[in-house]
Amino acid sequence: MTLATRIDLREEGKAKRADVVLGEDWTAPEGVVDSELRAGRERRGFISLNRSPLARKIITFNLMAMIVLVAGVLYLNPFRNSLVLQRETGLVAEAQLIANVFEAQLPQSGPVNLASGDGIDVRRTAEGIELPEGAELFVFDTMEHLVVSTVGMDRAERETVTGLQRDHRSTIITDILNAVWEGIASLLAPGNGPATGHVIEDLARQLAVGAIAGETQIRTGRDADGEAIFAVATPIRHNGRVLGVVAVTSVAGEIDDLVRVEREQVLQMFVIAIVVSIGLSLVLASTIANPLSDLAAAAELGRDKNARKMSPGRVRIPDLTARPDEIGRLSGAMRGMVAALYERIEGNEQFAADVAHEIKNPLASLRSAVGTLRVARRDDQKQKLLDVIDHDVRRLDRLVSDISNASRLDSELVKEEEESFNLLKMLGNITEFLGQEARGKGVDFISDLPADPIVIQGLEARLAQVFVNLITNAISFCAEGDAVRVWARKRENRVLVVVEDTGPGIPDQALTKVFKRFYSERPPGQFGEHSGLGLAISKQIVEAHGGVIWAENIRPTDADITSEPLGARFVVGLPV
Ligand SMILES: Nc1ncnc2c1ncn2[C@@H]1O[C@H](COP(=O)(O)OP(=O)(O)O)[C@@H](O)[C@H]1O
Ligand SMILES: [Mg+2]
Known part of the structure; x- marks a missing residue:
């Protein structure tokens, strides 16, 4: 169970909205703490990376995710594979077309020999075929002898195909990143296709061997500069017989260029994404780290001040409760905590002051009685003074024990275990015992409790x-x-216990004051028996149970408020 005062954040928020909480309002311009905090904020600016580990962390983690993503894309190189496949199928089709051209030139009958030029002018046919600049065409006979080879030239008359231009955008940044990436990639995968330094013709010839057997061959190799070349060899058939082989090699490095362009685009996106991500991270960090550091700074300022200079500057926690997130909650909780702490501290200070004040009176009386006793000569005087001293000592004793009870009450209320019990049985015992005392004094005692x-x-x-x-x-x-x-009566979920008397009643202006500590207003004779703590303690106990207690005077409903009351009534309401 907990009987400790709960900190109600919502109440705090409501109060703030209604502008009721004065002095706790964060925007209040005066105060040392405020100005120091504002100065700190200005120094910090939008966000200070070197002073905010949280901001650094947010940015680092966001960047890390980004880098892993891009590195993964570049490393797995998915576009390269599909480009290679596309280029290879294209090249195979090209080679087969060229082979078809040769086949179409062959006469239906008569001797045909590629090497000797019987039946077909291989050279003229080969030269008649337009190849892209740098691509090479080889024709081998069945003995793997090279019959002819041509290289694609940059022909001025070649028509440019509209719509085929590739805009090759690269920036300094992407160039640098590309170079960095190529450096890393060569470190990571040094054996990525051995740069065997094949002469292109060798590559074509190797493939030709397989193609002579009747099957189209394809292979990717690297030229002397290490650039990728595709080579395809496909047989030329005549009447079902393999006459020779057409081998076509692609432009060296063609695919590498394409891949580089693709990579550059990825890197451009990466640069943009990094800029955006850093920007967003900064915004995120500023909305998390800045308010947190404000909260921390507010708490630190308060601690500093109190410890060193004993400056009365209160800890003012920034009011961020308007934020619908955890920081708003934290701010609300901290504000509530600080407010509750100050309330508690002030309560204790007030209590200590009250105690000192209450003890002073009997002490002063004691001192003067002792002083007079020294000079008193007559026995009856001495006896009177001794009575006074005895009275004061008893009063002090009573005060001190009441005070110690009251001061322990708070912590004991929290510690003790709640139990369910029969309120009527308890009231029955009390009324029986006190009823006798009342009757002994000649006071009628009536108790009216339900069954x-x-x-x-x-x-x-x-x-x-x-x-x-x-x-x-x-x-x-x-x-x-x-x-x-x-x-006592029970009503739905509440029970009311009422104590009424036909005594003098309570002065109207004192109806709430009677619950204050040390408030005691009694006929002179009773002074000293009563410390004025009883009702204060009662109120504390009742409220810790979630109940209410109040005092009123008994008057006929139509009576004038200034008329003499018929008595006093104390009402205690408790939840059932
Ligand atoms: N039944 C009552 N009738 C009139 N006044 C009362 C009654 N009960 C309490 N009071 C007033 O409230 C004051 C505070 O009561 P309490 O806190 O119990 O202190 P104490 O009994 O020590 O005076 C009393 O001194 C008295 O002035
Ligand atoms: Mg009392």
């Missing part, structure tokens, strides 16, 4: 203390012939 038990949750001994207080007060204010009535 059915009323079971409530709480600290039985503490609540008993409340009712003993109320009833003894009532009895003490009654003279002979007066009456005290105690009654």
Whole structure:
């Protein structure tokens, strides 16, 4: 169980919206703490990376995710594979077309020999075929002898194909990143296709061997500069017989260029994404790290000030409760905590001051009595003074024990375990005992309790203390012939216990003051017996149980408020 005051954040928020909480308002311009905090904020600017580990972390993690993504894309190189496949199928089709051209030139009958030029002018046919610049065409006969080879030239008359231009955008940044990437890639995969330094013709010839057997061959190799070349060899058939082989090699490095362009685009995107990500991270960091560091700074400023200079500057936690996130919650919780702490501290200070004040009176009286005793000669005088001293000592004793009870109450209320008990049984015991005392004084004592038990949750001994207080007060204010009535009723989820008397009542302006500590307004004779703590303690106990207690005067409803009351009534309401 917890009887400690709960910090209600929502209440805080409401108060703020209604502009009721004065002095706690964060935007209040005056105050040392405020100005220091604002100065700190200005120094910090939008976000300070070197002073905010949280901001650094946010940015680093965001960048790390980004780098891993891009490195993965570049490393797995998915576009290269599909480009290679496309280029290879294209080249195979090209080679087969060229082979078809040769086949179409061959005469239907008569001797045909590629090497000797019987039946076909291989050279003229080969030269008639337009190849892209740098691509090479080889024709081998069945003995793997090279019959002819041509290289694609940059022919001025070649028509440019509209729509085929590739815009090759690269920036300094992407060039640098590309170079960096190529450096890393060569480190990571040094054996990526051995740069065997094949002469292109060798590559074509190797393939030709397989193609002579009747199957189209394809291979990727690297030229002397290490650039990728594709080579395809496909047989030329005549009447079902392989006559020779057409081998076509692609332009060296063609695919590498394409891949580089693709990579550059990825890197451009990467650069943009990094800029965006850093920007977003900064915004994110500023919305998380800045308010947190404000909160921390506010708490630190307060601590500093109190410890060193004993400056009364209060800790002012920034009010971020308008934020619908955890930081808003944290700010609200911290504000609530600080407010509760100050309330507690002030309460304790007030209590200590009150205690000192209350103890001073009997002490002063004691001192003067002792002083007079020294010079008193007559025995009856001495006896009187001794009586005074005895009275003061008893009063002090009572005060001190009441005070120590009251000061322990808070922590004990939190510690003790709530139990369910029958309130009526407890009231029955108390009224029986105090009823006798009242009757001994000539006061009528009436108790009117329902028959059915009323079971409530709480600290039985503490609540008993409340009712003993109320009833003894009532009895003490009654003279002979007066009456005290105690009654209780249960209503839905509440139970009311009322203690009424026909005594003098309470001055109207004191109806709430009677619950203040050390407030005691009694006829002179009773002074000293009462510390004025009873009702304060009672109120504390009742409120810790979630209940209410109030005092009122008994008057006919139509009576003038200034008329003499018929008595006092104390009402305690408790939740069932
Ligand atoms: N039944 C009552 N009738 C009139 N005044 C009362 C009654 N009960 C309490 N009071 C007033 O409230 C004051 C505070 O009561 P309490 O806190 O119990 O302190 P104490 O009993 O020590 O005076 C009393 O001194 C008295 O002035
Ligand atoms: Mg009392």
